[in-house]
Amino acid sequence: MAHTWISMYLPPNINPAQASIAYGCRALPKLNEELQSEDLQTRQKALMALCDLMHDPEHVYVAIDIGCLESLRALLRDTNHMVRIKTTEVLSIMATHTVGRDGFLRDGIVTALSLLLNDPQPACRENLHLAFQHLAQVPSGARGIVDSGLIPSLVRKLHREEENIQEILLDTLAACLQEDATEALNSRVVPFLKDKLLSPNDNIRCKAARTLIAVSIPLEGKKQIWRHDVIPILVHLLRDPAEEVKANVAGALMYATVTTEGKYAALDADAIHSLLGLLISSLQKARLNAVKALTMLAEAPEGRRVLKAHVHAFRVLEMGDPSKTVQRAAQVAIRVIEWKP
Known part of the structure; x- marks a missing residue:
């Protein structure tokens, strides 16, 4: 008589939407052939x-060795939106x-991906921006994006894309503009970032301030931050x-107040008292940036006059901060504040 037996093993995990993978070294060559089907x-x-x-x-x-990047590059132009989405996800x-980023730069994948910046599928655009974000994490990748001439297009996308993509975009721009901010400054990046500083989204405000740090490293960036009245907004965000x-806002002020115009714009916005409050922050980055920004303001006679009453706060950092970097920055700040002509 027949009996029904229930197996103690789980059923095989079969995904009907996924190709079966060939055994061993034949797996990827077979998939590469199927990509061209x-x-x-x-x-x-x-x-x-x-x-x-x-x-x-x-x-x-x-x-990469067997030519999958060439197959994927061709699929970026596929008329089927699902193919484009999955292709950008693979990339x-x-x-x-590291080996993938090197392949991107060698095989021109950056330019091929840029053709999808205006793709109607948000998932496709999100994947390509994730690819750029990962690529920009290494200096050679950031330089590759800059050399591809994509920075003006990425800057313009800041006010057109959805919020989640804006966050990814800001990460990419922050890394790329450390390599070269010239094209971004010529593309009105400062007014775009000024707008993002007012966003209700914490992540966007944070990343916009971090991107401003990269923008304000060159002299032209410092001038534009002052010219576009960004400094009062930065002081408010302290x-x-x-x-x-x-922490990131203090970093942006640290660079923006190098110029005389930047110093007095920050002093007029009462930046000193807000920066002093950051000296007791739990974040090392916030304390360090605040000390350096206050050092810049102490170079102005008006700033030095106010800060003389707060030297004790810097001495506390000099003697007891757990970070040696903050201690050294506090020593420099004390010398500048106590300097006498």
């Missing part, structure tokens, strides 16, 4: 499988690995409820 479903399934495999840097190395995963926002 004329059958839409075959291409889609191959991309699904690649998304899983590209988390392993060894697989990324093999994929964004590859960009998290009282922001988010500690990371205040």
